[in-house]
Amino acid sequence: MKSASTLRRPAELAEHDLVAREALPALEAVAARYAIAITPAVAEMIDPSDPNDPIARQYVPSAEELKSEPVERADPIGDNAHSPVEGIVHRYPDRVLLKLVHVCAVYCRFCFRREMVGPGKETSLSEKAYTKAIDYIRTHREVWEVILTGGDPLMLSARRLKEIVDDLAAIPHVKIIRFHTRVPVADPVRVTDEVAEALRHRDVTTWVALHTNHPRELTPAAREACARIIDKGIPMVSQSVLLRGVNDNAQTLTALMRAFVECRIKPYYLHHGDLAPGTSHLRTSLEEGEALMRQLRGHVSGLCQPDYVLDIPGGYGKIPVGPVYLSQQFDGERMQPRRLVDYCGGVHSYPPA
Numbered sequence: 182m183k184s185a186s187t188l189r190r191p192a193e194l195a196e197h198d199l200v201a202r203e204a205l206p207a208l209e210a211v212a213a214r215y216a217i218a219i220t221p222a223v224a225e226m227i228d229p230s231d232p233n234d235p236i237a238r239q240y241v242p243s244a245e246e247l248k249s250e251p252v253e254r255a256d257p258i259g260d261n262a263h264s265p266v267e268g269i270v271h272r273y274p275d276r277v278l279l280k281l282v283h284v285c286a287v288y289c290r291f292c293f294r295r296e297m298v299g300p301g302k303e304t305s306l307s308e309k310a311y312t313k314a315i316d317y318i319r320t321h322r323e324v325w326e327v328i329l330t331g332g333d334p335l336m337l338s339a340r341r342l343k344e345i346v347d348d349l350a351a352i353p354h355v356k357i358i359r360f361h362t363r364v365p366v367a368d369p370v371r372v373t374d375e376v377a378e379a380l381r382h383r384d385v386t387t388w389v390a391l392h393t394n395h396p397r398e399l400t401p402a403a404r405e406a407c408a409r410i411i412d413k414g415i416p417m418v419s420q421s422v423l424l425r426g427v428n429d430n431a432q433t434l435t436a437l438m439r440a441f442v443e444c445r446i447k448p449y450y451l452h453h454g455d456l457a458p459g460t461s462h463l464r465t466s467l468e469e470g471e472a473l474m475r476q477l478r479g480h481v482s483g484l485c486q487p488d489y490v491l492d493i494p495g496g497y498g499k500i501p502v503g504p505v506y507l508s509q510q511f512d513g514e515r516m517q518p519r520r521l522v523d524y525c526g527g528v529h530s531y532p533p534a
């Protein structure tokens with residue numbers, strides 16, 4: 182059954198054949214803890230007859246979310262430890278996160294901010310807190326880039342987005358504004374010409390990072406929404422999360438990265454799954470991620486290569502964790518020639534300087 186509005190309650194999911202009625206008691210327990218939202222555009226992508234549908238796995242809640250592992254944590258990447266004022270995360274010297282809203286068009290079952298986003302979680306920034314956040318950016322001259330994330334900043338109206346872009350563009354040392362969003366995929370009609378226009382400003386460069394994990398999410402409507410942004414002169418990059426049962430095979434990752442490039446979106450990050458509560462069924466091992474990246478390297482155009490990265494739990498930042506192709510050993514007296522591994526696994530050497 183097609184849905185005309187966003188599905189938010191387990192009973193609605195059952196009415197639309199997205200979950201079994203027998204699962205409802207467990208899913209009510211999931212819903213009491215984590216937000217649920219499946220837009221009509223996402224519901225349309227799901228094949229209800231496929232119990233392993235990779236789109237459903239990202240958005241439809243599961244009783245497995247009730248199992249938390251001891252290693253999992255409410256704030257897996259340590260946002261709170263780096264938040265000098267409400268709404269700002271200042272983890273790296275030259276950039277800050279500006280978290281404006283706590284709501285999203287959809288709620289991803291693996292979200293690393295799942296304890297913070299959704300109705301009834303943290304509130305969106307009040308006008309007073311927003312002013313303090315902008316003041317913080319203004320007084321920190323080292324901030325070159327402001328990354329709007331949240332929640333999904335494209336949930337805001339075109340008018341509000343324009344006000345925010347104007348405020349940031351008025352700060353001379355802010356040169357880059359980056360929006361992280363899932364809206365072009367989850368609710369493409371929201372990305373109107375007015376919204377796309379609101380993102381750009383002549384005094385600052387805007388980038389948009391699209392969060393998408395499976396090639397089927399890049400529907401014709403999603404591609405058109407991205408084109409509306411890019412056609413305004415705004416470059417786009419991708420970010421994806423490596424997810425068990427969604428994209429943890431070379432064929433799907435290849436198709437996803439190629440689809441991004443076909444849409445003029447440069448693959449940027451492939452995130453290793455964070456230690457968010459109740460997400461162990463969706464996480465892969467680092468070894469699996471490394472093996473997959475090896476399968477992409479060399480076999481797929483360089484344009485299609487994302488950085489495979491891990492956010493170190495606790496807020497220590499992001500590091501690349503892709504396979505190592507270059508190594509060198511010290512034999513006790515001198516450095517040995519560097520050892521190089523080609524994309525087929527062949528081993529070569531390169532002389533020390």
Ligand code: SF4
Nearest residue numbers: 285288289292332363
């Ligand atoms: S859109 Fe982003 S912030 Fe919102 S639930 Fe999904 S991963 Fe989390």
